[in-house]
Amino acid sequence: MYKDFTEKINDFSxxxxxxxxxxxxxxxxxxxxxxxxxxxxKALNYKYxxxxxxxxxxxxxxxxxxxxxxxRKLIYHANYIKQKWRSYKMKQYTDIKxxxxxxxxxxxxxxxQANFKNNWDxxxxxxxxxxxxxxxx
Numbered sequence: 391m392y393k394d395f396t397e398k399i400n401d402f403s404x405x406x407x408x409x410x411x412x413x414x415x416x417x418x419x420x421x422x423x424x425x426x427x428x429x430x431x432k433a434l435n436y437k438y439x440x441x442x443x444x445x446x447x448x449x450x451x452x453x454x455x456x457x458x459x460x461x462r463k464l465i466y467h468a469n470y471i472k473q474k475w476r477s478y479k480m481k482q483y484t485d486i487k488x489x490x491x492x493x494x495x496x497x498x499x500x501x502x503q504a505n506f507k508n509n510w511d512x513x514x515x516x517x518x519x520x521x522x523x524x525x526x527x
Contacts, residue, residue, distance in 0.1 A: 413449055 409428045428445060
């Protein structure tokens with residue numbers, strides 16, 4: 391990584407240790423003085439300041455990239471939580487609907503049994519066919 395910057399800034403080499411320390415700090419915009427201390431072979435000319443600007447843009451890019459990745463991670467986790475919450479609420483809704491359906495079916499079955507019990511005297515006097523299942527085999 392530092393080698394690339396050394397090649398970009400032709401006449402200057404960079405003190406990689408100072409640059410690494412500067413990159414580690416949570417500074418949004420390092421001062422010119424801090425950047426200039428990273429450059430070895432200083433000569434006050436245009437290329438010297440161009441090297442400082444290149445270093446500054448690299449640091450800004452690195453910090454913004456870090457913030458972007460943190461934001462993206464937070465959004466991913468927020469979406470995961472939303473998905474699990476929706477799944478939980480959908481399961482709750484389904485359980486309620488199943489319970490209502492089961493209650494309706496059970497109520498109908500109880501009505502049929504009550505009718506059968508109330509009409510038993512009439513039912514037992516009617517003709518019917520009884521089949522002994524074991525004798526069919």
